[in-house]
Structure formats: structure tokens, C-alpha cells
Amino acid sequence: EPEVTQTPSHQVTQMGQEVILRCVPISNHLYFYWYRQILGQKVEFLVSFYNNEISEKSEIFDDQFSVERPDGSNFTLKIRSTKLEDSAMYFCASSEVGLSQPQHFGDGTRLSIL
């Protein structure tokens, strides 16, 4: 069964450094998403992406965050200058066209900011 793939599984970075989290969505999916889950808290929406542009972003997704689909298969989340509070699990998801299509999630990247 096709799946969403995320790399790396764990990223450790010094505060203030830039990180790029990578995702390969399911190949025929056209909607892409990033979520995060801080330890002990809910899974929270960050951003949705369709047709090579951001469709919606949450209040968490401030200027230090950006997303990109650099080629036909990858979808990346960049955090420009990481803060301690960016430590979380980051999940990528994708879905087919259609508002009733479920989102399928990757296994996440655990980001640890030191």
C-alpha cells in the first residue's frame, strides 16, 4: 500500500539553526499538509499546500516557517531559525483530490532543539 515517507526520523539541531524536514507524499495525491505534535499536546495543523501554493496556514506558521515542493515528489518544511519551542513531532500528510478524501500521514520527524 502506498505511503507517505518522511526523513529524517529524528533531527537534532542547535537553537537558531535552520532545519529542513522532508516528505514524499503518495504519488497521485495533490493536497499536502504539515502538522506538529508537541509532547503531551494535540496534533496541530500548520499548513496546507495545493497547486504549488499555500492554501491555508495556522497562526503557528509564522515567518520562520516555509514550505516548498521543489520537484515532482518532495514536499519540504523549512524552519529558518529554530527555537526551543519548535521541538515536536512533525507529521506530513497528503490526500487525493476531493474534500471527502482522508489525509494519510507519514511516521513523522522528531525534531529536538538544543
Place this chain on the structure above:
Amino acid sequence: DQQVKQNSPSLSVQEGRISILNCDYTNSMFDYFLWYKKYPAEGPTFLISISSIKDKNEDGRFTVFLNKSAKHLSLHIVPSQPGDSAVYFCAAFDRGSTLGRLYFGRGTQLTVWP
């Protein structure tokens, strides 16, 4: 953000019995609801969904019930199996205003014992 609530952090059920997981929501604009299952070190896995035009959706051992007037949904697993032991997340979104921003509950840890 308390738009989706799962008030039971844990549930323990004997193998073969029914598991009932509950979820409440506050936003009356939500019109699509999903249940995800999550094992440790993995991402959420889609289980079953329901549109607000229905009050029941069934898929094998899993049935989701929706009570719109009470803003309540539940997931029934019959019969429960030890492999069902996982964290179950309820999620919802408003298809009229978003491409797919999911709002998640905190999750319920289901333990099925032999």
C-alpha cells in the same frame, strides 16, 4: 483550541468485547469527521470517516456513529482484538471553509487485554 475533545485519556477492554471511544466537538460548522489510530513511533493511520449527512458508517469491525444535535461521535470496535491497542484520535473539519485543516482531539489510549 478545544474544538474537538476526547475526554477519556484511556480505555481498557477485554479481547472479544466492544470498545467504545467517544468524541465531542463544539464547532457546528464541522461536517466531516475521521478516526485515526496511532501506534508508538508511527504516524496516525486513517481508520474510518463519516460525513455530517450520515449518522452511521460501518467498515468491518469499526462503526462510527454521529449525533449532530449532541455534537458527539463515537467509534465502536467489535470484537476488540489485542492488535487494536493504540491511541485513537478523533478529527474534524469544515469542508466549506478549508481544504482540509483537521482539528484533532487529544486521543484515547485503548488497551485490549486477552
